[in-house]
Amino acid sequence: MSMFYKICFAVCCVTLFFSTIATSAQDKEIELVLDSKNIPISGSIRLDMIFPDTQGMSAPELAEIDGLKITYLRSTNAASRASGMLKYATKHTYVITPQQVGVFSIGPFSVNYNGVDYISGKADIRVGSRILGVSPHKDENVNDEEARARDDIFLLMATDKKKVYINQVFHIVVGLYYRDISITDIQYPLLAHEGFSMDEFHAPQKSRKTIKGYNYNIITFRSSLFPLLSGDLKLGPATIAFNSQSQSPIDSPGLGEKASKKHSLKLKSTIKEIAVLPVPDDARPENFNGAIGNFDFNISIEPKGPVKVGDAIVITMEISGNGNLALLSAPGIDQSEDYILYESYLKDEGKARKVFEQTLIPKSSALQSIPPVKFSFFDPEEERFKVITKGPIEVQIIEAGEEEKSRIMEDADNMNSDYDQPLLSKGIVYIKDFPGRFKRKGSYLHNNKKFLISQSIPLFLYVSLLLIYKRRERFQNDIRYARIKIADKQARSALKKARSLLNDSSVEEFYVAIFECLQEYFGNKFNLPSAGITSDIVEHVLRPKDFDQNIIIKVSSFFNDCDIAKFTPYRYKEKDMLRSFNQAKEIISYFKKA
Amino acid sequence: MLRTFFTIALFIAALFYIGGDSFSEEFRYDPYEDFTEASSLYGESRFQDAVNLYEGILSHGYESASLYYNLGNAYLKLGFLGSAVLNYERAKRFIPYDSDLKANLVYADSLRRQSPMEGNRLWLSRKINVFLDIFTINGLTLALSSIYLTIILLLSSIVFKKTMRRFISKFVIILGVMFMLVLTLMTINIYRIEHIHSAIVLADEINARFEPLESTAVNFRLYAGTKIIVLRTRDQWSQIKREDGKIGWIESSNYDII
Numbered sequence: 116m117s118m119f120y121k122i123c124f125a126v127c128c129v130t131l132f133f134s135t136i137a138t139s140a141q142d143k144e145i146e147l148v149l150d151s152k153n154i155p156i157s158g159s160i161r162l163d164m165i166f167p168d169t170q171g172m173s174a175p176e177l178a179e180i181d182g183l184k185i186t187y188l189r190s191t192n193a194a195s196r197a198s199g200m201l202k203y204a205t206k207h208t209y210v211i212t213p214q215q216v217g218v219f220s221i222g223p224f225s226v227n228y229n230g231v232d233y234i235s236g237k238a239d240i241r242v243g244s245r246i247l248g249v250s251p252h253k254d255e256n257v258n259d260e261e262a263r264a265r266d267d268i269f270l271l272m273a274t275d276k277k278k279v280y281i282n283q284v285f286h287i288v289v290g291l292y293y294r295d296i297s298i299t300d301i302q303y304p305l306l307a308h309e310g311f312s313m314d315e316f317h318a319p320q321k322s323r324k325t326i327k328g329y330n331y332n333i334i335t336f337r338s339s340l341f342p343l344l345s346g347d348l349k350l351g352p353a354t355i356a357f358n359s360q361s362q363s364p365i366d367s368p369g370l371g372e373k374a375s376k377k378h379s380l381k382l383k384s385t386i387k388e389i390a391v392l393p394v395p396d397d398a399r400p401e402n403f404n405g406a407i408g409n410f411d412f413n414i415s416i417e418p419k420g421p422v423k424v425g426d427a428i429v430i431t432m433e434i435s436g437n438g439n440l441a442l443l444s445a446p447g448i449d450q451s452e453d454y455i456l457y458e459s460y461l462k463d464e465g466k467a468r469k470v471f472e473q474t475l476i477p478k479s480s481a482l483q484s485i486p487p488v489k490f491s492f493f494d495p496e497e498e499r500f501k502v503i504t505k506g507p508i509e510v511q512i513i514e515a516g517e518e519e520k521s522r523i524m525e526d527a528d529n530m531n532s533d534y535d536q537p538l539l540s541k542g543i544v545y546i547k548d549f550p551g552r553f554k555r556k557g558s559y560l561h562n563n564k565k566f567l568i569s570q571s572i573p574l575f576l577y578v579s580l581l582l583i584y585k586r587r588e589r590f591q592n593d594i595r596y597a598r599i600k601i602a603d604k605q606a607r608s609a610l611k612k613a614r615s616l617l618n619d620s621s622v623e624e625f626y627v628a629i630f631e632c633l634q635e636y637f638g639n640k641f642n643l644p645s646a647g648i649t650s651d652i653v654e655h656v657l658r659p660k661d662f663d664q665n666i667i668i669k670v671s672s673f674f675n676d677c678d679i680a681k682f683t684p685y686r687y688k689e690k691d692m693l694r695s696f697n698q699a700k701e702i703i704s705y706f707k708k709a
Numbered sequence: 710m711l712r713t714f715f716t717i718a719l720f721i722a723a724l725f726y727i728g729g730d731s732f733s734e735e736f737r738y739d740p741y742e743d744f745t746e747a748s749s750l751y752g753e754s755r756f757q758d759a760v761n762l763y764e765g766i767l768s769h770g771y772e773s774a775s776l777y778y779n780l781g782n783a784y785l786k787l788g789f790l791g792s793a794v795l796n797y798e799r800a801k802r803f804i805p806y807d808s809d810l811k812a813n814l815v816y817a818d819s820l821r822r823q824s825p826m827e828g829n830r831l832w833l834s835r836k837i838n839v840f841l842d843i844f845t846i847n848g849l850t851l852a853l854s855s856i857y858l859t860i861i862l863l864l865s866s867i868v869f870k871k872t873m874r875r876f877i878s879k880f881v882i883i884l885g886v887m888f889m890l891v892l893t894l895m896t897i898n899i900y901r902i903e904h905i906h907s908a909i910v911l912a913d914e915i916n917a918r919f920e921p922l923e924s925t926a927v928n929f930r931l932y933a934g935t936k937i938i939v940l941r942t943r944d945q946w947s948q949i950k951r952e953d954g955k956i957g958w959i960e961s962s963n964y965d966i967i
Contacts, residue, residue, distance in 0.1 A: 302919065302926070303919070303926070305926060315928065315929045315955065460815065460816065460818075460819030461819055462815075543782055543785055543786075543812070543816055543817075544809040544812050544813055545782075545809075546748055546751050546775075546778070546779040546783075547775040547778055547779060547809070548748060549775060550740070550744040550745075550773050550775045550776060551773045551774055551775045551803075552773060553740045553741070553766075553771040553772070553773045553776070554771070554772060555770055555771065555772075556767070556771065556772045559846050559847055559850065560846075560847045560850040560851065560854075561846065561847075561850045561895070561899070566850075566854075570854060573857075573858055573861045574861060576861075577861050577864060577865050580865060580868060581868060584868050584869075
């Protein structure tokens with residue numbers, strides 16, 4: 116090889132070496148992708164940071180920027196084929212929520228990963244004070260949805276009316292739209308509603324919808340509200356907080372699966388403008404008390420038949436329909452000399468109805484009818500006042516007895532004197548004079564020991580009665596059972612008699628008695644005719660029954676002894692009598708146990 | 710026979726000996742005297758003094774329907790709506806059918822501020838509660854005892870009059886079904902009292918929050934006299950449920966258990 120080639124080869128090697136070093140030491144660029152560069156103060160945008168040639172890279176912490184809130188959303192791995200080479204990248208997504216109006220710059224910044232410096236460019240965001248267009252109607256809401264359809268997550272707020280009258284109820288829907296991420300711990304939305312009275316949000320509803328080819332999960336919160344002031348009022352923004360759960364691209368060591376990370380997120384909706392009109396003064400009815408909506412009004416009284424002077428008539432007034440029920444008060448009934456009218460009170464309330472009751476006490480039988488009751492309201496759909504009149508309702512009042520009458524008048528006087536007192540000093544029934552029975556706090560009959568014991572007595576008596584009755588019944592019907600049961604008792608009595616004859620040394624009578632005692636005992640015990648029992652018969656009965664052979668011999672010998680003693684009493688002394696007596700006791704005792 | 714009766718007598722005597730402590734329990738304090746005095750103070754419109762005396766009786770461990778009723782009245786006169794409703798509700802456990810109590814409770818309820826959503830309670834649940842409220846536990850216990858004694862009496866008569874066995878058996882079956890129904894009602898009512906901690910809001914207006922922390926968002930508002938159910942407590946906070954099913958956290962000092 117010539118010198119020239121050697122030099123060329125050396126130059127190439129040196130160039131290659133330095134170019135390799137230069138390549139390995141080169142910084143890599145982070146790609147910053149923003150949804151939009153111009154956003155309103157109430158909006159939010161997404162920022163994607165793409166790190167080329169990385170896989171499973173953890174999300175970098177971004178430095179705080181005054182006026183912007185940057186929240187990490189998720190990470191994804193991307194792979195693409197370029198010039199036959201497979202290239203990897205990690206994409207970290209952040210949500211940027213502006214806190215103030217102005218121009219903000221994100222970057223440049225650098226991140227070192229595996230010895231490589233990744234450097235970003237600069238991205239500017241312009242935050243304006245412009246309020247996004249009012250979109251109260253369904254169509255406008257659809258437009259909002261479509262406008263945000265590329266976003267992974269967004270919050271929309273819509274109202275069913277953009278022009279309402281003061282106190283007119285309208286509805287609001289706040290919807291959280293999300294796709295491809297999992298969200299948890301969703302809190303109820305907070306809604307700025309200055310100048311409005313608002314109900315709490317109902318329980319959320321979950322649904323799915325496809326918008327521009329993207330499948331969204333939607334969590335919807337509904338509520339109703341009504342304006343308290345007239346003019347152009349702003350409603351919102353609605354803010355919702357939740358946690359997003361994303362699969363981290365970093366493998367969890369030892370687990371073999373992707374670890375999930377939770378991030379707290381807060382989204383804001385746009386602001387809506389509501390035009391609130393005052394209720395017109397023209398043609399306003401005298402008794403109009405602010406009811407806005409479309410209502411029906413009904414009235415009834417109880418009792419419907421004749422009523423004594425001084426007895427109460429309860430007037431029930433029911434208002435039903437669509438409108439602002441919360442602000443409804445009871446229609447007024449005209450005062451009269453003929454009756455006392457108590458203050459009305461709310462008896463029942465439902466979603467679309469309100470029932471008031473008012474008590475009326477007739478003071479004289481001159482009262483013929485309850486005057487008509489008018490209920491006025493403003494119908495916002497037809498934009499005019501309406502008056503519903505019910506009555507007069509005819510009543511039949513009869514005179515009460517003298518005693519009742521005087522009492523009623525006295526009461527009526529008291530009521531009139533009370534009339535100017537504060538609300539709390541009238542309307543309640545007086546205290547009770549008698550305390551009733553005092554008892555220890557929390558003690559009830561069901562945990563009172565004395566009561567529970569007393570309850571067991573009837574059961575115990577019943578069981579005893581049943582047992583006694585059953586025993587008696589068996590005694591009457593089962594002769595064998597009855598004889599067995601009385602055998603011992605009779606034997607005890609006969610032995611007692613024999614004992615006294617033993618003491619008297621009446622040999623013949625003693626042996627007759629003790630013989631009969633055993634005869635009777637065996638007769639009862641084995642259900643045999645007592646009179647004919649001899650040693651042979653007893654032996655014949657006892658042998659097959661597995662009794663002790665010695666006792667059978669004893670019984671046989673006892674009966675033989677008795678037979679002999681009855682005919683030759685002079686041969687038997689007191690000592691023999693005692694032996695026979697003990698023998699009889701022993702036999703009876705044995706069979707009693709057997 | 711004599712021995713059997715002797716045994717029964719001995720058994721009964723033993724039972725009463727066991728239960729003797731409740732017979733021999735004597736009250737040293739006389740609540741009747743204080744009750745009368747409190748009632749006359751009420752008559753003189755000295756409501757605060759009357760409340761003090763009525764509360765004194767309660768602090769000695771005694772209670773009665775009239776005591777709670779009068780205390781409710783006195784609180785209402787003083788303008789403490791929450792305490793008034795609380796005591797009326799306590800009285801209702803003894804005398805749910807009392808017309809005076811019903812009237813005052815309705816009146817107190819009409820003074821109560823209501824949240825618009827509060828009325829959204831299930832119709833069936835409301836009806837069931839109204840039905841269960843009619844029965845007192847002692848009333849149900851006595852009803853149960855009466856049915857039980859009648860059953861025992863009828864069963865005893867079968868022993869003597871066997872010819873009427875079929876006829877009486879039908880009655881016993883009907884009474885048995887009634888017994889089970891009353892027993893079920895009683896069990897439910899005992900469960901409600903012992904396990905469902907119903908309470909009344911005492912503070913004029915309080916915020917029920919999402920979490921037991923002052924800094925968390927307000928879920929809804931509660932007003933004096935509102936009936937709530939206490940689900941659990943944590944430190945000085947309690948998780949409560951309003952009648953329409955809404956749940957939130959309030960400070961425990963703002964309510965009292967019925």
